[in-house]
Amino acid sequence: MQERPLPRPGSPELSILPSEAHKLLYRYLYDRRDNPPTMREIRAFVAERLGEAPSQTDRRVRDLRDHFDVRTVLFGGEHRYKLMGWSQTKKDGSRRALSQRTRAQVLSPQRCAQCGHSPLGHGVVLVVDHKVPREWGGTDDIDNLQPLCEECNAGKKAFYATYDKYGDAIQAAAMHPEPHGRIGELLKAFRGDWVPSDLIGVVASMQQYQEDWQKRLRELRLLGWTISSRRSKDPGTGRVHAWYRVEIWKQWPPGSIRAEVARLDPSNKRKNRD
Known part of the structure; x- marks a missing residue:
């Protein structure tokens, strides 16, 4: 099935947007589709x-995502906002329900992916x-879905x-x-602010x-x-919390990050000499 084309700026289809300011923002993202802007821009x-x-x-920007797929992409070492197409989100903020087949496939392990508890x-x-x-x-997509019990699901949302x-x-x-890339990109995105270890x-x-x-x-x-890192102890629970931040970062190596890490790891070099 052919995808519904994006409306041009000024199109009557944009009457779904709540204000002229939203339409102005849409026009900007539409015109910058080939060179997506950063949030700063x-x-x-x-x-x-x-x-x-x-x-x-x-x-x-969040309001636009109720109607359009405004995706965050990594381009030129920066996070940019690219207008991709229509969103699957309805105006009321709800999404299309998952099919019964998909739900059955996700829940088939009959066990919570977080705590391991089962219905039986x-x-x-x-x-x-x-x-x-x-x-x-x-x-x-099925790769982004997992079974959770109601308690773990509520805790995760909070x-x-x-x-x-x-x-x-x-x-x-x-x-x-x-995983190296996911961790590194998160640290970079916080721009020197402390990132909690849980996140x-x-x-x-x-x-x-x-x-x-x-x-x-x-x-x-x-x-x-x-x-760098810092730690503090919660006086109520006694739990130690840790935060990290990146002060200097480098471009990712070509090819596999894991392979480059293995090549540079001094412990691997010692094993090879032995």
Whole structure:
């Protein structure tokens, strides 16, 4: 089936947008499809035309995603916003329901992917969860779906909501095919701000679970990255929280990051000499 073409700026189809400011933003993204802008460029454009605060512009980008697929892509080492096509999101913010066949396929393991509890053994109710949330660009593809019990699903939603303001950065980082890349792109996207270890662990495992994501993080230093860390103890729970930030980062090597890390790892060189 042929995809519905994007409407041209000024088209009556854009009457679905809530304001002229949204239509102006749409025109800008439409004209920049071949050279997608960064959020900094988007904010500067809207501020020049409308005198709008950055927070308002960010909200308008989210509003556009109710109707159009505005995807965060990594281009030239920066996160850019590319207008791809119509979104699967309806105006009321709901999505098309998953088919019964897809739901049955996702739930077929009969076990929560997070806690391991099952309906028969523990009396839990399983639901279909999006590994990368829809709000962060996650799709309904089977690879992005997993079974979670209702308790784990609620906890995950509460945890992810804490980082909604970084949704675009997380979405872009999650698209990298290698765990080193997902971790590195997340650190870069925070632009020197501290990134909580819990979030790094989640993003590192978004395409494939990483039991030892901390090792992948340390291995970035072999590529010339400078990463600092800090820790603090929660007086209430006694739990130690860790944060990381990147101070110096390098371009990714051509080919496999994992292969380049293995080549540079001094422990591997010692094994080869032995």
